[in-house]
Amino acid sequence: MTLRLDAAAPDFEQRFVSLLAMKRESSHDVDETVRGIIEDVVARGDEALIDYSKRFDRIDLAQTGIAVSAAEVAAAEARCSREQLAALDLALDRITAFHERQKPEDLRFRDAAGVELGWRWSPLDSVGLYVPGGTAAYPSSVLMNVVPAKVAGVKRIVMVVPTPGGHVEPLVLAAAKRSGIDEIYRVGGAQAVAALAYGTKTIAPVVKIVGPGNAWVAAAKRRVFGQVGIDMIAGPSEVLVLADKTANPDWIAADLLAQAEHDESAQSILITDSAEIADATVAAVERHLATLSRTEIASASWRDYGAVILVKKLSDSLPLADRIAAEHLEIISEDAEELAARVSNAGAIFIGAYTPEAVGDYVGGSNHVLPTARSARFSSGLSVLDFLKRTSILKCDAESLRAIGAAAVTLGDAEGLQAHARSVSIRLNALGA
Numbered sequence: 324m325t326l327r328l329d330a331a332a333p334d335f336e337q338r339f340v341s342l343l344a345m346k347r348e349s350s351h352d353v354d355e356t357v358r359g360i361i362e363d364v365v366a367r368g369d370e371a372l373i374d375y376s377k378r379f380d381r382i383d384l385a386q387t388g389i390a391v392s393a394a395e396v397a398a399a400e401a402r403c404s405r406e407q408l409a410a411l412d413l414a415l416d417r418i419t420a421f422h423e424r425q426k427p428e429d430l431r432f433r434d435a436a437g438v439e440l441g442w443r444w445s446p447l448d449s450v451g452l453y454v455p456g457g458t459a460a461y462p463s464s465v466l467m468n469v470v471p472a473k474v475a476g477v478k479r480i481v482m483v484v485p486t487p488g489g490h491v492e493p494l495v496l497a498a499a500k501r502s503g504i505d506e507i508y509r510v511g512g513a514q515a516v517a518a519l520a521y522g523t524k525t526i527a528p529v530v531k532i533v534g535p536g537n538a539w540v541a542a543a544k545r546r547v548f549g550q551v552g553i554d555m556i557a558g559p560s561e562v563l564v565l566a567d568k569t570a571n572p573d574w575i576a577a578d579l580l581a582q583a584e585h586d587e588s589a590q591s592i593l594i595t596d597s598a599e600i601a602d603a604t605v606a607a608v609e610r611h612l613a614t615l616s617r618t619e620i621a622s623a624s625w626r627d628y629g630a631v632i633l634v635k636k637l638s639d640s641l642p643l644a645d646r647i648a649a650e651h652l653e654i655i656s657e658d659a660e661e662l663a664a665r666v667s668n669a670g671a672i673f674i675g676a677y678t679p680e681a682v683g684d685y686v687g688g689s690n691h692v693l694p695t696a697r698s699a700r701f702s703s704g705l706s707v708l709d710f711l712k713r714t715s716i717l718k719c720d721a722e723s724l725r726a727i728g729a730a731a732v733t734l735g736d737a738e739g740l741q742a743h744a745r746s747v748s749i750r751l752n753a754l755g756a
């Protein structure tokens with residue numbers, strides 16, 4: 324039964340805390356399984372990839388090969404309809420235009436003491452893009468992963484994607500081809516993450532792994548962090564809808580189910596100040612569910628993790644929204660802009676009745692790889708910055724070293740680090756300072 328909460332009820336705080344604490348993706352079992360998979364891939368490399376792909380994806384990589392060939396990619400693209408490719412190209416153009424604006428500038432300046440300072444951005448050497456594919460195909464996630472990497476200037480871009488039963492959606496490979504990825508492996512899950520992090524005979528390791536995935540993928544990324552960089556925890560999808568009486572319950576229900584259908588562990592929450600909207604949305608969800616192809620997944624998500632919260636006035640939802648820190652926040656209200664300005668924790672905010680979250684999934688232009696599981700409190704969606712490093716630059720001449728060096732010597736002495744102090748004082752002495 325979907326959870327119904329009333330902010331005016333005496334036990335509300337306790338029930339809201341339980342909602343926040345729901346363990347959707349990092350259960351101990353998942354983490355233990357993932358630990359074993361990673362250790363096995365480190366120990367047995369490609370052999371382990373072959374075994375796990377047989378077990379989880381029902382595919383024999385010993386027969387198909389682990390790498391996807393250029394000929395397969397070209398053949399896949401040829402199977403896509405003109406309409407599909409045009410939609411892909413529109414999305415690619417819009418996502419590229421958005422991310423081009425994220426490129427940061429290098430900076431170099433001389434400060435009052437005469438020290439030259441600055442920073443320089445440079446692309447990562449190699450990245451692994453995780454494209455999910457266990458229960459649905461995600462051509463859009465190919466674009467969301469690769470575009471910021473390309474804009475940043477990363478040279479080696481590797482894509483991994485599971486191919487359950489040996490099937491890969493042609494549009495996924497078409498998206499890779501049209502966005503310029505030429506190194507693709509048909510592996511998924513924790514084993515793919517481990518291969519990218521530690522390398523196998525077939526897959527050379529990368530320095531950072533990005534991209535969304537289910538609980539096993541998210542747990543694996545957590546575990547390999549340190550060996551490689553990761554972008555964030557982008558696990559099972561979430562949406563929080565804030566809606567007042569002006570909203571259309573049928574539209575809200577469709578938006579809630581758009582995230583619920585991703586995964587049984589997805590989470591969709593409505594907060595409203597209208598009891599009528601709350602009841603009508605719950606009824607509309609049931610109606611929509613009856614006609615969706617992924618009814619089972621969406622129903623399980625809505626039943627186990629869905630919630631409807633009634634507040635006195637919609638602005639009362641803002642502190643709750645900040646605590647939930649949802650991946651996606653939709654605000655459907657007369658005051659949507661004003662309410663949006665007051666939210667600090669959300670992966671992306673969708674303002675007004677005509678901005679369904681699904682537009683951001685595909686063609687809005689912003690990135691749909693976004694922090695889940697409340698990690699929007701401290702992290703942001705995938706961007707060009709995830710594919711760049713910032714290196715600081717310092718340059719003193721004799722005069723500027725004379726101006727600031729003595730303080731460094733004092734601090735080196737205070738820390739008991741004599742060689743530090745000496746490496747500065749030896750120069751100051753030579754300058755007669």
Ligand SMILES: NC(=O)c1ccc[n+]([C@@H]2O[C@H](COP(=O)([O-])OP(=O)(O)OC[C@H]3O[C@@H](n4cnc5c(N)ncnc54)[C@H](O)[C@@H]3O)[C@@H](O)[C@H]2O)c1
Nearest residue numbers: 455456457458485511512535536537559560585586692693
């Ligand atoms: N947060 C975001 O930005 C974002 C974006 C797109 C999709 N998503 C999420 O990505 C996920 C896609 O999930 P998916 O399952 O379709 O594809 P997936 O590629 O993430 O996972 C498939 C893999 O999971 C592994 N797996 C499945 N069951 C397992 C088990 N019992 N033990 C060990 N490993 C197992 C298998 O290796 C399989 O290849 C969904 O949760 C969706 O909500 C998130």
Ligand SMILES: N[C@H](CO)Cc1c[nH]c[nH+]1
Nearest residue numbers: 461463464560561684691
């Ligand atoms: N909503 C997902 C992010 O949570 C992204 C996506 C891709 N395709 C459809 N939806």
Ligand SMILES: [Zn+2]
Nearest residue numbers: 560581582684
């Ligand atoms: Zn989606």
